[in-house]
Amino acid sequence: MRHCPERPMHLRQADPEIYALIQKQTRLESSTLKMIPSENFAQFAVLEATGSILTNKYAEGYPGGRYYEGNEVIDEIESLAVARAKALFGAEHANVQPYSGSPANQAAYRALGGPGCKIMGMPVPQGGHLTHGWGVNFSGTDYVQVPYGPNPHTGVLDYDQIRDTARRERPRMIWVGGTSYPRVFHYDRFAEIAREVDAYLVADIAHINGLIIAGVHPDPVPHCDVVTSTSHKMLRGPRAGFLLSRIEDRYQHKYFPQSKLNLAKRVDRAVFPMLQGGPHIHVIAAMAVAFKEATTSQFREYGRQIVANCRRLADGLMARGYRLASGGTDNHLLIMDFRDAPYTGKQVAKALASAGIICNFNMVPGDPRKPLVTSGVRMGTPALTSMGMKEPEMDLIAGWIDQVCRHMDRLDEIAGRIRAEIAELCSRFSIPGITEK
Numbered sequence: 001m002r003h004c005p006e007r008p009m010h011l012r013q014a015d016p017e018i019y020a021l022i023q024k025q026t027r028l029e030s031s032t033l034k035m036i037p038s039e040n041f042a043q044f045a046v047l048e049a050t051g052s053i054l055t056n057k058y059a060e061g062y063p064g065g066r067y068y069e070g071n072e073v074i075d076e077i078e079s080l081a082v083a084r085a086k087a088l089f090g091a092e093h094a095n096v097q098p099y100s101g102s103p104a105n106q107a108a109y110r111a112l113g114g115p116g117c118k119i120m121g122m123p124v125p126q127g128g129h130l131t132h133g134w135g136v137n138f139s140g141t142d143y144v145q146v147p148y149g150p151n152p153h154t155g156v157l158d159y160d161q162i163r164d165t166a167r168r169e170r171p172r173m174i175w176v177g178g179t180s181y182p183r184v185f186h187y188d189r190f191a192e193i194a195r196e197v198d199a200y201l202v203a204d205i206a207h208i209n210g211l212i213i214a215g216v217h218p219d220p221v222p223h224c225d226v227v228t229s230t231s232h233k234m235l236r237g238p239r240a241g242f243l244l245s246r247i248e249d250r251y252q253h254k255y256f257p258q259s260k261l262n263l264a265k266r267v268d269r270a271v272f273p274m275l276q277g278g279p280h281i282h283v284i285a286a287m288a289v290a291f292k293e294a295t296t297s298q299f300r301e302y303g304r305q306i307v308a309n310c311r312r313l314a315d316g317l318m319a320r321g322y323r324l325a326s327g328g329t330d331n332h333l334l335i336m337d338f339r340d341a342p343y344t345g346k347q348v349a350k351a352l353a354s355a356g357i358i359c360n361f362n363m364v365p366g367d368p369r370k371p372l373v374t375s376g377v378r379m380g381t382p383a384l385t386s387m388g389m390k391e392p393e394m395d396l397i398a399g400w401i402d403q404v405c406r407h408m409d410r411l412d413e414i415a416g417r418i419r420a421e422i423a424e425l426c427s428r429f430s431i432p433g434i435t436e437k
Contacts, residue, residue: 037380152366177204210234214303237290316398
């Protein structure tokens with residue numbers, strides 16, 4: 001008779017409290033509009049892989065060079081994820097071990113230069129990420145930060161100004177990417193600037209990888225030395241990060257004269273053993289699932305629809321008199337600008353949430369208010385598009401947003417009604433990983 005040390009229990013029996021809270025969150029996400037641009041719905045197959053037996057295995061090292069035995073199958077899984085990432089983005093090299101986007105960015109820093117190097121990037125108030133040189137982050141404390149950002153009047157990047165700054169400061173790295181920039185990044189122009197000052201060019205595409213795959217945003221891979229990303233936003237994968245890079249380093253003799261390692265090997269060593277220990281193989285498997293899905297024509301159409309939806313939403317808001325940062329959007333997000341309004345971005349975001357519209361308060365270029373208050377509200381369309389919503393639904397949503405913003409002084413009278421209408425709308429659509437229709 002086989003000995004069973006413990007009887008398998010489903011979560012509902014093993015921990016009713018956590019199970020109940022997960023169900024509560026499920027009901028919330030099934031009845032509200034998920035409009036935070038960095039959030040999405042993971043595919044059901046991704047959830048399956050993430051919750052698989054692979055969570056049990058330690059696999060420090062890389063395929064063919066592990067520090068633990070019993071990794072023959074694990075090597076196949078990671079190698080498949082790497083091959084799919086390279087093929088999907090047309091990259092020479094890929095590393096799929098970073099635990100998330102910030103660790104991936106930290107690995108890029110370590111691969112291209114140690115602490116004390118001068119870097120250019122868009123910090124948070126200008127629309128970038130914490131890891132692009134914001135003072136409270138390692139990138140702003142361990143490195144010499146040279147900020148750039150959109151013109152405060154137009155909300156759009158001024159590439160001539162960026163070139164002048166790069167010529168004056170001569171940074172080691174130039175970071176391109178954002179969390180609240182509603183326009184495209186012209187990587188070819190950044191590449192010209194980087195070459196002129198002998199700087200590495202690094203693109204953070206965590207927000208826009210799906211748009212690049214769909215062909216509705218410029219591709220950074222041909223122009224950049226390193227590209228970093230997450231897999232849990234537009235790719236609808238697990239919460240994880242990955243890096244893409246060239247194999248050879250065009251500046252190796254200038255910046256690493258004694259090193260025998262090419263760029264790809266430095267990237268790998270920066271991830272392990274410099275920054276991380278054992279990789280999360282269950283997450284890497286789920287990432288491979290997401291990479292496969294992203295190769296389909298359906299995914300490319302999904303990426304195109306995200307942009308179409310966001311533009312329709314932007315048009316609907318501007319037609320109702322609202323000001324948007326940069327005057328509109330080219331991608332998956334928009335920023336409502338309330339600098340001239342009597343209420344703050346934080347107040348508007350809370351009001352929208354009370355009506356079932358989940359977004360976040362956010363700074364706008366030239367924001368006079370503090371980061372914990374802000375004058376902007378950031379919203380996007382990836383999760384709505386994952387549900388199957390299209391332009392007609394964006395028209396409805398623009399109307400609901402307008403109702404909330406125009407009646408901030410009597411939310412108690414309208415929030416419940418709008419929330420019920422939104423719940424009814426959501427009930428008509430499938431939510432990947434939660435409901436199927």
